[in-house]
Amino acid sequence: MHKIWLIIQREYLTRVRKKSFIIMTLLTPLLLAAFMILPSLLITMSDEAETVMVLDESGLFEGKLQDKKDVKFIPLAGSLDQAKMLYQETDNTALLYIPEMDLSNPEGFVVYGKKNISIQTQVRLENMLEKEIENQRYLASGLDRETLDKIKANVSLTAINLSDQGEKDNNAIITSVAGVAGAVIIYFFIFLYGVQIMRGVIEEKTSRIVEVMISSVKPFQLMMGKIVGIAAVGLTQFLLWVILSFMAVTAVSAAFGVDAAPSPAAQYAAGQVAAQGEETALKDPASMENPEGQDEFASTFNDIKTSFANLPVALIFFSFLFYFLGGYLLYGSLFGAIGAAVDNETDTQQFMMPITIPLAIAFIMSYSIVLKNPDGPVAFWMSMIPLTSPIVMMVRVPFGVPTWELLLSMGLLVAGFVFTTWIASRIYRVGILMYGKKVNYKELSKWLFYRV
Amino acid sequence: MSILKIDGVTKTYANHTALDNVSFEIPQGCIFGLLGPNGAGKTSLIRIITQITGADSGKVYFKGERLKPDHIKEMGYLPEERGLYKKMKVGEQLLYLAQLKGLSKSEATARIKAWVDRFEIREWLDKNIEDLSKGMQQKVQFIATVLHEPSLIILDEPFSGFDPINANLIKDEILSLRERGATIIFSTHRMESVEELCDNIALINRAQKVLDGPVKEIRDTYKTDTYQIIGNGQLMITSPDFEVLEQHSNHGIFRANVRLLNNTSPNDLLRYLIQRVEVHSFVELVPSINEIFIRKVKETHHA
Incomplete structure (x- = not known):
C-alpha cells in the first residue's frame, strides 16, 4: 500500500507541476469567462441609442413617440425638403416622415436613412406607429388601451410531476441540461485523462524505466498508482476550473459593468421567453419593456429556479461522482493496457477503436434517443451496460430513475471495472516487458492466460 | 554459505x-x-x-x-x-x-x-x-x-x-x-x-x-600445462618430456609454446631451457573463459 501511495504521489506531482498543466488550468477559465462575457459586452456596445428625426405633418403622433432606452426621437417642423437637408447635416440614424393622413387610411410613411435602414429599426418604427394608430382608433371607438390590456389573456403551463414523492415542478429543459452537462464532463474526462494514462505507460516503456520499477513494485501497483494519480490530477484540474471560472466570470463582469454573465438558467429563461412570445416579440420588440413582458420573464425565471431547486441535487451530485470515477476507472485501465501493448503512440490506433466506439455511441445516443425518451428500452439497456452507463445513466438520473435500476447499474459498473482492470493488468504485466513486437488482438488474448 | x-x-x-x-x-x-x-x-x-x-x-x-x-x-x-x-x-x-x-x-x-x-x-x-x-x-x-x-x-x-x-x-x-x-x-x-x-x-x-x-x-581444469617461452638463442627441444606445439624465430629471438608431458613440472622445463638458451619470458598459457566456453559448447554439441 505504501508503494502505491508513493507512485500516486509521483504521478500526481510530476503532472501538476508541468507548465502545460498550469497554463491549461489558468487559461481555460479565462477563455470561458471571455466566452460568457463577450456576447453581452458586444450587445451593450452595439446598443448605442439610435436617434430618429421625425417630421410629423399629420400631427397625430405629437408627443406620442416616446424615447426608449436605445431609440430617441427628435421632432422636426417645416417642409420635407428642409428636414432632409437638416438630416443630412447630422449623424442621426434616420428621418421618419409622417405625411398628412387620415386615421382610417394610414399611408405614405417614409423612412430616410444615409445607409440602408436595418430591418430591426424599420420593424420597430412600424410597430410603434401601428400601436399608436391602434390606440387612437380605440380612443375614437370609446375604448382605451388599458381596458384592452385587461382583456388580453396570457397563459403559461406549469408542468408538475405526480409521483410517489408527491408533487414536483418539472422542467424538461433544465432536467436535460443537468444530465447532459454531467455526461459531457464525464465523456471528456475519460478521454483526456485516459489518454494521459496511456501516454504515461508508453513513456515508461520507451524510457525503459519500467524494468527498474517492476523490480521494486508489482506491475499491478504501478498501473493502479498511475491510474489513481492521474484521476487526482483530473479532479484537481476540474475543481480549479470550477473555482477559477466562477472567480474569473465574477471579476470580468464586475470590471466591465456587464450584467452578471448569463448563467445557464438565465439563458434558458431567455430562450423560453423567446419561444413562448416569438410572435409578439417579432411584431413588437419593445414589448420586452412593458410590464407584462417583464412579468412573463420573471415568472419563467422563477419556474426555472424552482425546477433547479426541485431537481434531486444530492442524488445527481452523488451519481455524477460515482459515474465520473467509475467510468474513468473502467476505461482508464483499458487505456493503460493499450499503452503497455504498444511501443509508441502511433501504434495505438487499432486498439483505441473498441474504447472510442462505445463512448461515442453512448454520447450520441444520449442526445438523440435518451433525452427524448429517458425511460425507453434503449436508455434502459445502455444505462445498464458498464461501457455506456457512465454517460447514459448520468443523462437519465435528473429525470428520475427507479432506485433498483440505479443500484443495478452502479453494481454492474463496479463489476465492469473490476473486470476491465483484471484484463488490463494481465495485458499490462506482459506488455510492459515486450519490445519490438507488433501485437494484434489474437496475441493480446493469449497474454490474458500467460503465466508470468 | x-x-x-x-x-x-x-x-x-x-x-x-x-x-x-x-x-x-x-x-x-x-x-x-x-x-x-x-x-x-x-x-x-x-x-x-x-x-x-x-x-x-x-x-x-x-x-x-x-x-x-x-x-x-x-x-x-x-x-x-x-x-x-x-x-x-x-x-x-x-x-x-x-x-x-x-x-x-x-x-x-x-x-x-x-x-x-x-x-x-x-x-x-x-x-x-x-x-x-x-x-x-x-x-x-x-x-x-x-x-x-x-x-x-x-x-x-x-x-x-x-x-x-x-x-x-x-x-x-x-x-x-x-x-x-x-x-x-x-x-x-x-x-x-x-x-x-x-x-x-x-x-x-x-x-x-x-x-x-x-x-x-x-x-x-581446462589448463593444458602449456607454457610460452620467449628467449634468445637456438631452441632445439629433443627431450620426450616436452612437446613443442609452436615455434617461431626472428632475428635470433624465439617464441615457443611448449607442453609438459610425463608429469614434469614447469621448473623441469626451465632447468632444461636455461642450459641451452637465454630465457626472457616464461608464462603459463591459461585458457581464457572465452576459449573454455567455446570448447565446452563444441563438446556439448558433439555429445
Whole structure:
C-alpha cells in the first residue's frame, strides 16, 4: 500500500507541476469567462441609442413617440425638403416622415436613412406607429388601451410531476441540461485523462524505466498508482476550473459593468421567453419593456429556479461522482493496457477503436434517443451496460430513475471495472516487458492466460 | 554459505525455452559472472531472481529461504536497457526509487548526499535526466541500484555505455561493495571483460547451464600445462618430456609454446631451457573463459 501511495504521489506531482498543466488550468477559465462575457459586452456596445428625426405633418403622433432606452426621437417642423437637408447635416440614424393622413387610411410613411435602414429599426418604427394608430382608433371607438390590456389573456403551463414523492415542478429543459452537462464532463474526462494514462505507460516503456520499477513494485501497483494519480490530477484540474471560472466570470463582469454573465438558467429563461412570445416579440420588440413582458420573464425565471431547486441535487451530485470515477476507472485501465501493448503512440490506433466506439455511441445516443425518451428500452439497456452507463445513466438520473435500476447499474459498473482492470493488468504485466513486437488482438488474448 | 541457490529452474515462453533445468549456487560475498552469448537465457534468469517473472518449475532460494516479495528490497538490479524518468530531476528520481525499495525519506536523502559527493555530481541533483549525457545517466542509475545497500546486486551488461574512466570508477565501486559484504552478479556476453573481476562464474548456452564454479578451478581444469617461452638463442627441444606445439624465430629471438608431458613440472622445463638458451619470458598459457566456453559448447554439441 505504501508503494502505491508513493507512485500516486509521483504521478500526481510530476503532472501538476508541468507548465502545460498550469497554463491549461489558468487559461481555460479565462477563455470561458471571455466566452460568457463577450456576447453581452458586444450587445451593450452595439446598443448605442439610435436617434430618429421625425417630421410629423399629420400631427397625430405629437408627443406620442416616446424615447426608449436605445431609440430617441427628435421632432422636426417645416417642409420635407428642409428636414432632409437638416438630416443630412447630422449623424442621426434616420428621418421618419409622417405625411398628412387620415386615421382610417394610414399611408405614405417614409423612412430616410444615409445607409440602408436595418430591418430591426424599420420593424420597430412600424410597430410603434401601428400601436399608436391602434390606440387612437380605440380612443375614437370609446375604448382605451388599458381596458384592452385587461382583456388580453396570457397563459403559461406549469408542468408538475405526480409521483410517489408527491408533487414536483418539472422542467424538461433544465432536467436535460443537468444530465447532459454531467455526461459531457464525464465523456471528456475519460478521454483526456485516459489518454494521459496511456501516454504515461508508453513513456515508461520507451524510457525503459519500467524494468527498474517492476523490480521494486508489482506491475499491478504501478498501473493502479498511475491510474489513481492521474484521476487526482483530473479532479484537481476540474475543481480549479470550477473555482477559477466562477472567480474569473465574477471579476470580468464586475470590471466591465456587464450584467452578471448569463448563467445557464438565465439563458434558458431567455430562450423560453423567446419561444413562448416569438410572435409578439417579432411584431413588437419593445414589448420586452412593458410590464407584462417583464412579468412573463420573471415568472419563467422563477419556474426555472424552482425546477433547479426541485431537481434531486444530492442524488445527481452523488451519481455524477460515482459515474465520473467509475467510468474513468473502467476505461482508464483499458487505456493503460493499450499503452503497455504498444511501443509508441502511433501504434495505438487499432486498439483505441473498441474504447472510442462505445463512448461515442453512448454520447450520441444520449442526445438523440435518451433525452427524448429517458425511460425507453434503449436508455434502459445502455444505462445498464458498464461501457455506456457512465454517460447514459448520468443523462437519465435528473429525470428520475427507479432506485433498483440505479443500484443495478452502479453494481454492474463496479463489476465492469473490476473486470476491465483484471484484463488490463494481465495485458499490462506482459506488455510492459515486450519490445519490438507488433501485437494484434489474437496475441493480446493469449497474454490474458500467460503465466508470468 | 550461498546467498542464492537456483535449483532446477525452467522457463518456457510461448514457443521457446528460455531456461532448461538450470541449477547453480552463488556464494555469499563473491563477484559472480553469469556468462553466455546473447539469447542464452541470462536475462530470463535475472528476471526470475528479481521476481519480475516467475519460473515455470524449479526453486530459487535467497539466503536459504524460498524467494518471496520481501526479498526485493535486499536486491539491486541494473537492467541491460537503462532507463530513468526523463522529465524527473536526478535528486527526486533517486529519492523516489530508494523509497520504493523501502528506505525512509530521511535515510534516502542522507545516502543520496553521500553518493553524489563520492561521484562528484552534486550539481546534477536539480537537473532533469534528459539533460544529462548518457554516461552521466548511467552513473545516476548505478547509484539508484545500490542506494538501498542491497546484499545482492545484479548488473546486466554493466560496462556497456561507459567510457574507460567511468568503467574503472564503477569497477572500483563494485570491489568496495564486495568488501562491505555484498554479492554481485555480473551478466554479460563479453566474457573477457569480467574475467579478472569474477570469483565464480556460470556459463549458460541455449537455455542450459554449461559449466559453473570458481574461476580458478575452472581454469585449472581446462589448463593444458602449456607454457610460452620467449628467449634468445637456438631452441632445439629433443627431450620426450616436452612437446613443442609452436615455434617461431626472428632475428635470433624465439617464441615457443611448449607442453609438459610425463608429469614434469614447469621448473623441469626451465632447468632444461636455461642450459641451452637465454630465457626472457616464461608464462603459463591459461585458457581464457572465452576459449573454455567455446570448447565446452563444441563438446556439448558433439555429445
